[in-house]
Amino acid sequence: MKNIFLKIALFISTTISCVQLNAQQERGKLFISILGGYTTASGNFTKTEYTNIAAGYAAKSGLNIQLHSGLFVSKNLAIGLVLGSRFFQTTGLQSLSDGYLDDFDVDSTTVTLSGDYINMNYLVGPTYTFPLGKLSVDVHVLAGLSTLRTPEMRVDLEDNAAATFYQRVSTGNGLGIQAGVGARYFFSEKVGVELRVDYFTATPNVIIQNENRTNNAGRFLNTYKQQIGGIGASLGISLAL
Amino acid sequence: MKKHNFIIRSLASIILISNLFIAGCKKEEQVVSPPLPGNEFLTTVKLVLVNTANNDTVIAFWRDLTPEDSNPADTSLAVLNLKENSTYKATVYLLDETKTPAEDITEEIKERANYHQLFYFPSSNLGANLLVNVTDSDTNSPPLPLGITSNFITSSAASGKVNVILKHQPNVKNGTFAPGSTDIDVNFQVNISN
Numbered sequence: 127m128k129n130i131f132l133k134i135a136l137f138i139s140t141t142i143s144c145v146q147l148n149a150q151q152e153r154g155k156l157f158i159s160i161l162g163g164y165t166t167a168s169g170n171f172t173k174t175e176y177t178n179i180a181a182g183y184a185a186k187s188g189l190n191i192q193l194h195s196g197l198f199v200s201k202n203l204a205i206g207l208v209l210g211s212r213f214f215q216t217t218g219l220q221s222l223s224d225g226y227l228d229d230f231d232v233d234s235t236t237v238t239l240s241g242d243y244i245n246m247n248y249l250v251g252p253t254y255t256f257p258l259g260k261l262s263v264d265v266h267v268l269a270g271l272s273t274l275r276t277p278e279m280r281v282d283l284e285d286n287a288a289a290t291f292y293q294r295v296s297t298g299n300g301l302g303i304q305a306g307v308g309a310r311y312f313f314s315e316k317v318g319v320e321l322r323v324d325y326f327t328a329t330p331n332v333i334i335q336n337e338n339r340t341n342n343a344g345r346f347l348n349t350y351k352q353q354i355g356g357i358g359a360s361l362g363i364s365l366a367l
Numbered sequence: 368m369k370k371h372n373f374i375i376r377s378l379a380s381i382i383l384i385s386n387l388f389i390a391g392c393k394k395e396e397q398v399v400s401p402p403l404p405g406n407e408f409l410t411t412v413k414l415v416l417v418n419t420a421n422n423d424t425v426i427a428f429w430r431d432l433t434p435e436d437s438n439p440a441d442t443s444l445a446v447l448n449l450k451e452n453s454t455y456k457a458t459v460y461l462l463d464e465t466k467t468p469a470e471d472i473t474e475e476i477k478e479r480a481n482y483h484q485l486f487y488f489p490s491s492n493l494g495a496n497l498l499v500n501v502t503d504s505d506t507n508s509p510p511l512p513l514g515i516t517s518n519f520i521t522s523s524a525a526s527g528k529v530n531v532i533l534k535h536q537p538n539v540k541n542g543t544f545a546p547g548s549t550d551i552d553v554n555f556q557v558n559i560s561n
Contacts, residue, residue, distance in 0.1 A: 231479055236398070341482050341539075
């Protein structure tokens, strides 16, 4: 968590420094948007088969929010920055519970999941903009750090508290790449709306923190490294500075 | 410039707060799996002992073909007549004889060895005249005893019972008797003679 705050602070200070540099040199312009919307995921990350060790039990759609900005270095070209988060709930947990029931040969199991998958991204890259009066359309390709935080899982075997085991909240990093197209429409000189569609891909390597796994039995993950990408559509307010 | 900084800081703060808010909404989802119907019974424990000196074989059965009622088990064949100063290689077979043909549960126990263990407790009448050493193990790290196979080592003549207990120790197996539940608890009469 401390790491995330440090990265956010770094991003904010970088953005502010860029603006200050821009002002000092009196050239280039900055836009900054706050967006939210829908995002998808696919592949093993969304599968729900107990015997598939790569299955992530993530929902196929989730929420995304992002701070999107661009600092123009020429009329059309800007350095784009995205600080974004994607949230996916878990799904299909019954198969997980049934699988542990069978694998430990017990009378009952209870699986409790707390929290969502949270994918945070810190991306930078070129943005090319086509100004069309009040409307401007841009395409960008961004790359950077992508982190994945897993939910916490608790598995109770029958009513024996000593047998309860946990898969604690775990995080991992990887390279994230985002490419997409967006349109900004300005109602006034400074304020407008932005609509964008982006494809995102990342494969963070999460080291899973397990607790109280006394015996080698049942589904067991000590790492999770699967593609968590998808397509996202988002809408929000944009400011030209 | 100050105005711009204020706007940027405000937007960054909104994103940060949104993230914390969404992440902070710690949703909890719980699912429960109830017992599966039609579980098998362990009606029969068969002990096969082979004398390592001459391959003489001793077989004993403990049976309870009506495990759901209070009728006593059939122990008429639960008798091991062993020779003094001998070593027997013993193998346990666990059967469900309510099914036709009888179902061999032993393989299932082997597959689930990492949370099962058979324990052997000779009675005090036998004293040190019968030692039981388990010879197989599971795939835990480090490996723990399983007890499907063992060595029965006799010394002087004596009579008593050996208590055979199968423990089910899901995620609590540690090589000791205490954790878990008991799947089987049976006694075999042991007679050691010349």
